[in-house]
Amino acid sequence: MRKVTSIHADCVAAIAGWITGGVYPPGTTLPIEPALCSELGVSRTVVREAVKTLVAKGLLTTGPRVGTRVQPKSSWNLYDPDVIDWRFAAGVDEDLLRDVIDLRLTFEPAACEFAARRASAEDLARIELAYADMAAAVDGHGRYFAADIDFHTSILAAAHNQFFAALSPLITAILKVSIRLSVRNRDGAAASLPLHRAVADRIAARDPEGARLAMQRLILGAREDIDRGGPVDPAFIVIAGVGR
Amino acid sequence: MRKVTSIHADCVAAIAGWITGGVYPPGTTLPIEPALCSELGVSRTVVREAVKTLVAKGLLTTGPRVGTRVQPKSSWNLYDPDVIDWRFAAGVDEDLLRDVIDLRLTFEPAACEFAARRASAEDLARIELAYADMAAAVDGHGRYFAADIDFHTSILAAAHNQFFAALSPLITAILKVSIRLSVRNRDGAAASLPLHRAVADRIAARDPEGARLAMQRLILGAREDIDRGGPVDPAFIVIAGVGR
DNA sequence: TAGATCGTATCATACGATCATTAATATGAG
DNA sequence: CTCATATTAATGATCGTATGATACGATCTA
Numbered sequence: 001m002r003k004v005t006s007i008h009a010d011c012v013a014a015i016a017g018w019i020t021g022g023v024y025p026p027g028t029t030l031p032i033e034p035a036l037c038s039e040l041g042v043s044r045t046v047v048r049e050a051v052k053t054l055v056a057k058g059l060l061t062t063g064p065r066v067g068t069r070v071q072p073k074s075s076w077n078l079y080d081p082d083v084i085d086w087r088f089a090a091g092v093d094e095d096l097l098r099d100v101i102d103l104r105l106t107f108e109p110a111a112c113e114f115a116a117r118r119a120s121a122e123d124l125a126r127i128e129l130a131y132a133d134m135a136a137a138v139d140g141h142g143r144y145f146a147a148d149i150d151f152h153t154s155i156l157a158a159a160h161n162q163f164f165a166a167l168s169p170l171i172t173a174i175l176k177v178s179i180r181l182s183v184r185n186r187d188g189a190a191a192s193l194p195l196h197r198a199v200a201d202r203i204a205a206r207d208p209e210g211a212r213l214a215m216q217r218l219i220l221g222a223r224e225d226i227d228r229g230g231p232v233d234p235a236f237i238v239i240a241g242v243g244r
Numbered sequence: 245m246r247k248v249t250s251i252h253a254d255c256v257a258a259i260a261g262w263i264t265g266g267v268y269p270p271g272t273t274l275p276i277e278p279a280l281c282s283e284l285g286v287s288r289t290v291v292r293e294a295v296k297t298l299v300a301k302g303l304l305t306t307g308p309r310v311g312t313r314v315q316p317k318s319s320w321n322l323y324d325p326d327v328i329d330w331r332f333a334a335g336v337d338e339d340l341l342r343d344v345i346d347l348r349l350t351f352e353p354a355a356c357e358f359a360a361r362r363a364s365a366e367d368l369a370r371i372e373l374a375y376a377d378m379a380a381a382v383d384g385h386g387r388y389f390a391a392d393i394d395f396h397t398s399i400l401a402a403a404h405n406q407f408f409a410a411l412s413p414l415i416t417a418i419l420k421v422s423i424r425l426s427v428r429n430r431d432g433a434a435a436s437l438p439l440h441r442a443v444a445d446r447i448a449a450r451d452p453e454g455a456r457l458a459m460q461r462l463i464l465g466a467r468e469d470i471d472r473g474g475p476v477d478p479a480f481i482v483i484a485g486v487g488r
Numbered sequence: 489t490a491g492a493t494c495g496t497a498t499c500a501t502a503c504g505a506t507c508a509t510t511a512a513t514a515t516g517a518g
Numbered sequence: 519c520t521c522a523t524a525t526t527a528a529t530g531a532t533c534g535t536a537t538g539a540t541a542c543g544a545t546c547t548a
Binding site for chain 1: 252289292293296297298299300301317318321322323324325326339340343344346347350351354358405406407408409410
Binding site for chain 3: 063
């Protein structure tokens with residue numbers, strides 16, 4: 001019925017999918033514009049604007065006579081929400097998983113420290129609400145994990161630092177992966193609930209160091225959760241429908 | 245002589261400058277396309293592609309009948325190297341400075357931990373080279389600070405984590421600000437040199453905790469450096485020519 | 489008068505053709 | 519064999535037009 005996606009957005013998503021999906025890996029050159037037009041069934045204007053979008057995100061570079069080249073991953077805007085979605089949608093390899101977990105262990109405990117110092121009454125209420133939603137849905141998986149994402153996002157917001165808040169899309173993406181994986185051990189939710197409780201308690205108690213440690217334990221728990229499942233199978237994650 | 249910038253890039257920079265410079269603050273609407281064309285002296289196509297670039301970075305949204313609106317800062321891709329440059333070029337307010345320093349205190353000590361565990365021989369050599377350049381140029385400010393930036397960037401690379409490496413542009417931008425500010429106290433270079441030495445030593449000694457603490461001291465030293473100058477004067481920073 | 493419906497003007501969106509610019513490659517002279 | 523020059527294939531940039539979506543105001547109804 002209604003058209004939620006514009007032609008431009010479709011075009012961007014298609015090319016991005018080719019890149020993250022390995023059809024055109026870093027270092028390769030995309031077909032020339034006329035070929036892309038016929039391939040995608042759109043005008044040259046749309047292709048050009050889509051390419052400009054991907055250049056802006058660091059996935060491509062262009063130049064006369066050199067064509068449209070796929071940049072190495074080191075040039076990509078790894079914190080860009082769209083880039084994050086495209087990468088996770090293409091499957092999560094071990095390197096990406098390790099890097100994201102390292103990152104979580106670095107800044108989520110730190111965010112808890114800041115939150116314990118700076119959280120407003122509204123911030124604490126939002127965290128508490130997210131926790132309540134989790135507790136109320138320990139058996140209904142969908143709602144539980146939506147609340148889980150909200151819990152972590154609320155803490156990032158409570159740190160009152162724009163750069164921490166901007167990490168929410170990355171956390172959301174990795175949590176969605178963890179969610180699909182932890183479908184295996186059904187009691188994962190009930191087990192992690194008290195860990196979340198401890199985090200919320202330490203923040204509300206204005207205990208930065210305690211909050212930091214509580215979050216550290218929570219994330220390490222999640223890591224064991226994933227490790228228990230053995231090596232991550234990218235195919236499984238793709239099937240699980242990470243992303244949209 | 246040389247035309248290093250394309251019309252597209254100029255156009256993007258101009259509009260971005262209007263946004264970060266407060267000409268069109270978040271919430272406002274840009275003039276309609278024809279007006280932008282005559283204002284910038286370029287065709288509609290260029291304006292459209294430039295707008296697409298800024299939409300990709302989260303600074304703008306577009307829609308029929310609504311025009312081209314400037315998004316709130318919370319929607320911007322704060323880790324995008326271009327966005328970072330534009331913001332710092334427009335002047336650094338106290339909030340931005342505080343947030344970046346918080347971020348440095350979170351990430352850089354952690355990066356040192358990882359570097360102490362994972363650095364290859366080449367990584368260590370690069371860090372050592374950067375330090376040698378610093379030591380060799382304690383009086384020549386330009387070269388000293390270029391080496392300083394290289395020192396911190398090398399450590400981020402040595403952490404062997406794509407997300408840490410991607411923070412280099414942000415660290416570079418804030419270091420450039422620190423550099424301009426510490427012109428005041430001429431002996432700042434000589435004072436910070438041993439702090440850098442300690443960081444390099446602890447990483448080379450494979451001492452994660454020691455490296456973490458050494459970096460923490462280094463950054464806190466830099467903070468005192470800025471604090472000594474009293475409240476940060478945005479005008480001064482703009483004059484100092486942060487960015488290109 | 490209040491409210492919902494419907495037109496309409498106003499934008500962005502998309503298309504196609506055309507010319508300019510750039511840089512990798514080939515060609516030629518020395 | 520080396521270096522300067524011409525070729526050429528790709529993006530860069532412009533113009534004109536047609537289409538589509540939507541916020542706003544006018545109109546109609548209760």
